[in-house]
Every structure is written in structure tokens, then in C-alpha cells.
Amino acid sequence: MAQLERTHLAIVRAVDQHGSLTAAAEQLHLTQSALSHAIRKLEDQLGVAIWTREGRRLRPTQAGAYLLSVANRLIPQLTHAEARLRQFAQGERGTLRIGIECHPCYQWLLKVVSPYLAEWPDVDVDVKQEFQFSGIGALFGHEIDLLVTPDPLFRTGLQFEAVLDYEQVLVVGPGHRLADTPCVQPDQLAQETLISYPVPIDRLDIYTQFLLPAGIRPKRHKPIETTDIMLQMVASGRGVAALPRWLANEYAERLGVTAVRLGERGIDKQIFLGIRQAEAGIDYLHAFVELARAHRNHRG
Amino acid sequence: MAQLERTHLAIVRAVDQHGSLTAAAEQLHLTQSALSHAIRKLEDQLGVAIWTREGRRLRPTQAGAYLLSVANRLIPQLTHAEARLRQFAQGERGTLRIGIECHPCYQWLLKVVSPYLAEWPDVDVDVKQEFQFSGIGALFGHEIDLLVTPDPLFRTGLQFEAVLDYEQVLVVGPGHRLADTPCVQPDQLAQETLISYPVPIDRLDIYTQFLLPAGIRPKRHKPIETTDIMLQMVASGRGVAALPRWLANEYAERLGVTAVRLGERGIDKQIFLGIRQAEAGIDYLHAFVELARAHRNHRG
């Protein structure tokens, strides 16, 4: 008999945000009375207390906390669906919500996005870099429509495709003692300062695939947010960094930095694009993947 | 201005299911007129046609198809939330929806579920074996609360924990020529009939980890649904099967089957339990994982 309506979810969220009925009512453009009636009815219908009245405070019960989690999950999806439908209405194609999980991916993404925007003028692109959990979670949770990541996941209802092969190299400044080496060995980094993006060590290939297997750790480890600053630091001899070769090459001339192979065989990496399988047929989504793949061949 | 309500989603689904307004109206306990008014208003508010009127048929437009996919995703979640809240109301703890991705996991699961049910009398357990996509997708999509799988996935908003280590062995019937071998080599299976669960070859460890690396394929491959029949077949000399050692051992005496190591080192496997990280704190969920882990130590 109890039908969970969108209003109910909205109310639960608003009350949680503002901590009081009166304040929540304002946000919802309702009177306090209307809210009071509404929650009364909801609680009656469900047969559960959603809040305990402690003095004049409303504290969510266990059921309330659960309902809140449902609301926080579903309301954004409804909101997005509305936006999407409105876009249909205006003849727009929609918004492509792209998530990226790796820092250098961003540099690559920019190159693909600009021709894409030109080719699909009625599709907007939105890029997200932060996720509550992982990018894959965001894809499953319909927070994004396309994921750029070095870590694909097959057989899951998602579809991944490699769009860029590259070599992860060590970047050293001008005149660095390793600048002329054909390749560097792990122990040669024991006395170096390693500059990296601020992510856990187990997400840095230079650790997982190069240093840790050899039991080596660099003398210092310095996290830096942006690629530009990172390379400025490297150029000025403050440390070395591990980056894609194509990215290092772009800065090579300007900053005088050099790319050196990591180990004799080098570290090979791939960037993947992931989408929800069910949406593989959407033209403007498919087109992005195609464009990215074409881009891959361009650079050889 | 257009608020997407639960009713709208329900209508879209009902119309899709029944193919006509009149039939859909019946399911929704409404008159055909009410539905007609409702969809008119919705389309007006959204500014998009959701169906095209072809004769007296309603065919979903692109927007309609999108709305339907949203509805099919969200309505079940709302329904489940209601059920969950109703359980709260009745003092029950809830339903633990378990998904399993591997056939022998089922046998193992039964052993854990029965003490769990005894310990948590007010929690129901529901086991699902079929998913639209993968088990991980079902976990992300809130179709299940707990996943039993041999393929974990870390760093995703999910939490996986190994609860059983076992060896995958070859099971042969009484008097089979390989029954007394300490271990079997890939080429010794070239003339055998291999019996397995009906899953793609790339999900069978005996292929991916044993036969395919050696470039061997068995003479025949026979898919069988159930473990019992599978072992009956093995016992009667119709073929050989790859199963967990503990499972083979349980049938060893009764059917006279023998477990033989695959390769010199054997194939080691693990079963994992996966949950959504955000729900790691739920007591009856946590308790299941704990119980499973305790079970692991029991058997050594």
C-alpha cells in the first residue's frame, strides 16, 4: 500500500540537509505544515518511524538512514533523466559525461574532445575527475557515461576498448646523470627524488611494476598535482617523474627534459574507454569511441 | 518544471509490457482515460513525444526508449526499498540477496547459509544465479547485496574478501587410467571427454590455466547443468570433470571417483565474498562474511 514517491525521497534529503522541518520546507517551497503532514502520512503508511523526535530535533532512525541512502542514490538519477529528456525535447543530443581516472589521461582527452565537439555541435561534454568510489562505480551508478582509465574490466555489462598504447618512461631534467642512458635500472633511482601525482603508491606503475619488484624505494617521494608544475620541477633538477612517453615528448624541446626507458623492456601501458554495454549503440557515444580510436592510428 | 514522478515511470513500463493503453490501464488499476490524460500531460510538460501514434498503436520514440530504460532501472530499486522499509516496520532485519557466479560456489554456499539462518532468524536469504550482466554489475545495480565469486575486483567501491581456498582438480571415475596418477598433464586429456558446467570456455580454469596454454583440447566437451549428474557421469566412465577438491572428496566414497592434481603444481583457486563498501557496517551482512570466514578455518 505504501508507495514511495519522489517527493518522499526529496523530503528526506531536504530534512537531512537542513536538520529541521522548517528549513527543509523553505527549500521545497512548502510550509512547515505541509511537510509535517507529509511525513506523518509517509510514516503512517510505511509503519516505521523515519525520524525520532528528540526535543525539537529530528534524528533519523535506522529506517530513516536507509531511506536517505536510497534518496541520495536515486534522486540524482531522476534529475539527470529529466535533463536528458529536456535535451531530447530541444533537439540536442545530450551531455556526454566523461570520467577520467588517471592524471595524464586528461592531456590525452583534451586532444580528442576538441575534434569531437566540432563534429557533434549539439552534444555537450562534461568531465569529472573525482568519484565517490571508483570510476567503474560511477559508470555503473550512471554518474558518468564514459570512463577513461588504464584499468579495464571485462565481462561485467561494461565494454572496454583500448584507444591508446604508450610507454611509461622516466623523465629527467637537462644534464641529469641518467639523461644519456638507454635505459634505467631500479637501483639507479634509489638516490633520486621521485615526483608523481598524488595517488596511492599501488596505483603508480613505476612502483608496482618497477621499483617494488626490485625492493627499491626512491630517496624521496614528492606528490605534485599538475603535469606542468611536475615537469617544471623535473626540468629544474628537483627530481624525476614517470610519465607517458608522448607526454614527455611534448615538453622535451620546451623544457629540455629527456625520456628514459624504465628497465630493458620498458613499461607498456594502455588507455581504455569504458561504456555501459546497453548504451553501446548510442550514436554520439559510439562516435566518441570511434574518434578516439582514429586518433590512435594517427599518432601511429 | 517537469517533474519525473514514479507514476510516470510505472506508466511507461506498463505500456511497454502490454503494448496498449487500455491493457496498461488495467494493470495500473486505472481507466484508459486516466492514462491518456496522464501521458498527454507528461509529454506536454517534457516537450517530447514519448510515443508515436501509429494507427492505434503506441510506438516508443527515442526519448520513450530512454525513459523506459530509466524506468526499468529505477522502479525495481524503489520497490525493493519499500519492501526493505516494510521489513524494518515489522522488526525484521531484512533480506540478504546473495548472488553467485560460479556453479560449485552453490554447494559451498549451502553450508554457510544454514548456520547463518539459524543465527539470524529474522533475516531472509535469497539466492540469485542469473544476472542480466555480471554479478558485479548486479552488486553495483543494487540487485543483490552480496556476491559469491571467484573473480574479485578491488578499488571500486566494492569490498571483496577471500573466504575459501581450494584446489581445482580433475575428477575421474573408478578404474580410470588416470586414477592412480599423482598428477595429470594436459596432453593426457586429449583423448578424454570433458564434462563441465554450461559456461563459456574462457570461464573454465581447466581451459584457461591448463589446456589452452598447452594448446590441447579434449576429444569432446559435454556441458551438464548439475553437479550431481555431472559426477554420476564421471562415475560411470563417460568423461572427466574439473571440480574443487573438497567437492570431489564429498562424492569420493559414495561414487568411487578420484581427484587427480592438474599439472605438477595444481590449480589453486579462491572464492570471494563481495559487498558494497558503503554497507560494510550493516550487522547482518557483516555477520555473514564473518561466518563464512570462520567456516574457512574450520575446514583448514
Place this chain on the structure above:
DNA sequence: ATCAAAGCATGCACTAAATTCATGAATTAG
């Protein structure tokens, strides 16, 4: 202690939205 301020609950009146009823128009099948 006392009083004012702030917050929630509730009964009643009102309004707006959803539903039905009655009917018409269009399509399809025999």
C-alpha cells in the same frame, strides 16, 4: 524561574490535480 523564541503537530478550509464518465474519432479485422 520565567519568558520569549523557535520548532513541530493538528484541525479545518481550500485549491488544484488526478480520476472518472460519457462520448467521439480513428483504425483494424472479419
Place this chain on the structure above:
DNA sequence: CTAATTCATGAATTTAGTGCATGCTTTGAT
């Protein structure tokens, strides 16, 4: 060509949500 089926529409009706006025309880300041 008719009968049956289906969707659309306008007016009538019912229902559910909302607001107002008000009372009760808690909280904090004097």
C-alpha cells in the same frame, strides 16, 4: 461495411495535497 477495439477529449467529480491558524513542547537567555 460493419462491429469491435483503441485512443482522445471535455466536463463532472473526487481526492489528495497545501496553507492558515493555533496550540503544545523544547530551548536558551535574562
